[in-house]
Amino acid sequence: MTTNTTAPASASSAAGNFSDVTASESSLRRFLHGLPGVDQVGADARAASLGTRSIKTTAKEFAIDLAIRMVDLTTLEGQDTPGKVRALANKAMRPDPADPTCPQTAAVCVYPDMVGIAKETLGASGVNVAAVATAFPSGRAALDIKLADTRDAVEAGADEIDMVIDRGAFLSGRYLDVYEEIVAVKEACGPAHLKVIFETGELQTYDNVRRASWLAMMAGGHFIKTSTGKVQPAATLPVTMIMLEAVRDFRDATGQMVGVKPAGGIRTSKDAIKYLVTVNEVAGPDWLDPDWFRFGASSLLNELLMQRTKMQTGRYSGPDYFTLD
Amino acid sequence: MATRATVRKTYKLYIGGAFPRSESGYSYVVNDAKGKFMANASLASRKDARDAVVAARKAFPGWAARTAYNRAQIVYRIAEVMEDRRPQFVDAVQQSEGRTAAQANKVVDDAIDRLVWYAGWADKITQVVGGANPVAGPFFNLSSPEPTGVVAVMAPQESSLLGLISVVAPAIVVGNTVVVTSSYERPLPAVTFAEVLATSDVPGGVVNILTGTAATTGPWLAGHMDVNAIDLTGVAGDAELATSLEQAAAENLKRVRRAPATEPDWSQDPGIDRMTGVLETKTVWHPIGS
Numbered sequence: 001m002t003t004n005t006t007a008p009a010s011a012s013s014a015a016g017n018f019s020d021v022t023a024s025e026s027s028l029r030r031f032l033h034g035l036p037g038v039d040q041v042g043a044d045a046r047a048a049s050l051g052t053r054s055i056k057t058t059a060k061e062f063a064i065d066l067a068i069r070m071v072d073l074t075t076l077e078g079q080d081t082p083g084k085v086r087a088l089a090n091k092a093m094r095p096d097p098a099d100p101t102c103p104q105t106a107a108v109c110v111y112p113d114m115v116g117i118a119k120e121t122l123g124a125s126g127v128n129v130a131a132v133a134t135a136f137p138s139g140r141a142a143l144d145i146k147l148a149d150t151r152d153a154v155e156a157g158a159d160e161i162d163m164v165i166d167r168g169a170f171l172s173g174r175y176l177d178v179y180e181e182i183v184a185v186k187e188a189c190g191p192a193h194l195k196v197i198f199e200t201g202e203l204q205t206y207d208n209v210r211r212a213s214w215l216a217m218m219a220g221g222h223f224i225k226t227s228t229g230k231v232q233p234a235a236t237l238p239v240t241m242i243m244l245e246a247v248r249d250f251r252d253a254t255g256q257m258v259g260v261k262p263a264g265g266i267r268t269s270k271d272a273i274k275y276l277v278t279v280n281e282v283a284g285p286d287w288l289d290p291d292w293f294r295f296g297a298s299s300l301l302n303e304l305l306m307q308r309t310k311m312q313t314g315r316y317s318g319p320d321y322f323t324l325d
Numbered sequence: 326m327a328t329r330a331t332v333r334k335t336y337k338l339y340i341g342g343a344f345p346r347s348e349s350g351y352s353y354v355v356n357d358a359k360g361k362f363m364a365n366a367s368l369a370s371r372k373d374a375r376d377a378v379v380a381a382r383k384a385f386p387g388w389a390a391r392t393a394y395n396r397a398q399i400v401y402r403i404a405e406v407m408e409d410r411r412p413q414f415v416d417a418v419q420q421s422e423g424r425t426a427a428q429a430n431k432v433v434d435d436a437i438d439r440l441v442w443y444a445g446w447a448d449k450i451t452q453v454v455g456g457a458n459p460v461a462g463p464f465f466n467l468s469s470p471e472p473t474g475v476v477a478v479m480a481p482q483e484s485s486l487l488g489l490i491s492v493v494a495p496a497i498v499v500g501n502t503v504v505v506t507s508s509y510e511r512p513l514p515a516v517t518f519a520e521v522l523a524t525s526d527v528p529g530g531v532v533n534i535l536t537g538t539a540a541t542t543g544p545w546l547a548g549h550m551d552v553n554a555i556d557l558t559g560v561a562g563d564a565e566l567a568t569s570l571e572q573a574a575a576e577n578l579k580r581v582r583r584a585p586a587t588e589p590d591w592s593q594d595p596g597i598d599r600m601t602g603v604l605e606t607k608t609v610w611h612p613i614g615s
Contacts, residue, residue: 315576316375318382318551 018218025176028215032175035214038206038242047238050281051274060273064308065103067272067300068095069290072130072261074109074298075325076137076229085114088325089121096305096322099312105301106290107160111136112153119157130160130195134185137199137228139164143181150188161185162195162225165212167202175215182219195223195261200239201231209239213246223259229296234264237274244282257286263296269307272300298325335365336512338373338536339519341380342529347537348372355512358423366512369537371545374504377533378549381475381502384530389472389500397447399526400498404440406525407433413517414486421485421511435592436487443494443600450499450600458608465611470604472500473580477546479539479559479570485511487591489518492558495599497531504533504546506559512536540566547573554580554603561588 021031055063073092075084089108096102107128108118118129131153135141141149150161163185169177186194196216200209216224224243227234240262247258260283266272272295279287287293302322309317335352337344346352349370355363367373388396407414411433419429455469476496481488485508496503507515519534535542539560547555547570555574560567567584574581582602 315548315550315573316378316545318549321550 032211071105072109115156128159131158134163137230160193164197193222196221197225225261229264235262259292261294336516339534357420366536369535374542377504380530393448400444468608474553476554478505478556486514556582557584
């Protein structure tokens with residue numbers, strides 16, 4: 001079992017106001033390094049044990065439909081075309097054309113230049129458009145370029161912005177730079193929701209994941225997201241669990257809820273269900289909602305649909321019966 | 326000299342080139358023809374069948390894309406490795422089927438010869454069942470056979486080695502991948518055959534061997550939307566099960582090889598219909614220039 005990691009007294013007493021923490025580089029470092037360390041072996045073991053739950057029959061049906069509703073259907077390739085994005089947007093609205101009871105996904109996630117096309121196709125369907133901005137996936141660009149990138153995406157109609165943090169600055173200990181960049185991007189987002197991508201595969205340690213989580217939450221991110229999907233390892237269950245602990249503790253300290261989005265590497269229905277179990281057990285059932293938990297995925301959706309079809313027809317389905325994307 | 330402890334084996338399944346235990350955790354006792362304990366075998370569940378189909382589907386494009394000549398080499402290689410393991414096969418057949426050593430030797434001979442025979446067909450079946458069609462127009466019109474895809478096979482219950490090879494070899498030699506449920510009471514020749522496959526250049530997933538009952542795995546394989554053909558030879562004599570499997574197979578219009586009333590005599594000339602039954606015909610029209 002991992003211990004409850006409530007924030008140090010300085011944070012709790014501030015009750016949602018972290019201005020004293022973020023006032024200077026040194027106070028921010030003191031706060032982040034004052035967070036309790038993560039027991040790596042314990043975290044891995046707890047995540048593994050949460051992955052052993054058996055979810056069957058009606059619970060499984062519920063989990064699969066919930067997982068479909070949580071998918072941010074993603075295409076982030078250099079070879080993306082308007083046609084591909086339109087096809088993906090249509091799939092997000094009607095994942096299984098043969099079954100009208102199949103719920104739609106939460107969002108489609110595309111590069112900023114494709115936002116207009118996605119928005120046009122999705123219209124008022126309720127499926128959001130998420131755009132990756134700020135020089136995704138490396139985040140290696142000047143701040144004004146990142147902000148312009150963000151504004152472009154929002155102007156084109158993006159409902160959600162997925163930004164990447166400057167891992168170079170984070171790893172060299174310039175936490176305030178990272179913090180201020182998130183704050184600036186959030187301002188540029190205007191009404192759009194902001195998801196902050198850590199690229200946990202580059203953060204080296206679980207301690208860093210916990211620090212990055214707090215940093216992003218204090219800076220006002222609506223969601224914290226594991227990875228871009230371009231770096232291996234992408235999302236893992238222990239990393240997601242640590243982020244879920246962070247959002248739970250952040251709500252205890254401030255009353256504010258922050259969402260979590262694992263992305264990349266989640267390919268099977270079984271994996272998705274393991275994540276949902278972890279959400280329920282670590283953060284609590286409040287997070288079992290597309291507003292507070294998302295999967296960044298592309299191939300996962302077909303797997304979920306195949307399982308859904310299997311549960312409804314009693315026959316195993318095959319990839320021939322779903323679109324390629 | 327100290328007495329040796331008996332090594333009691335529990336054999337595993339063969340899925341995707343690996344030897345996993347049954348997902349269900351169940352195994353069953355395999356007795357010889359006289360009712361004496363031989364070994365334990367894994368009892369395949371529906372999820373093992375599902376995993377095997379996934380492995381077979383994954384292996385299909387690569388296997389089908391190999392040249393016929395290369396598939397022939399690999400099937401011939403299986404025969405070579407079987408020849409090396411001859412004593413083990415003779416023992417397994419002798420005990421499982423209750424035969425004399427001479428009879429068992431003959432069965433193993435036939436099984437190896439059958440593999441060699443089918444290996445030879447790999448690059449010849451196209452010429453026999455394909456060809457140029459005369460058409461009324463300025464076109465070359467060519468028909469050529471293409472593998473059907475993933476083939477589920479219910480292997481014969483009586484003939485545990487020769488029967489098994491006679492149903493698996495024709496499906497793979499023309500480019501299909503196979504999920505086969507072995508004889509329930511006589512699975513050990515199939516297990517040894519799996520060990521041969523694993524060491525004879527056959528890519529993982531081309532042949533997947535499940536030990537267990539046709540009644541357990543059959544309905545899931547017959548109903549599986551990602552299986553393209555099913556061979557019901559192994560449910561010979563069980564008309565009720567055969568009918569229900571045919572009905573389940575109708576959902577995605579699988580090719581079905583119907584169950585015979587009794588198991589055929591495997592020592593006879595097999596003919597080519599087991600190959601043509603798992604082939605599709607592709608016809609292309611090509612304009613003739615002037």
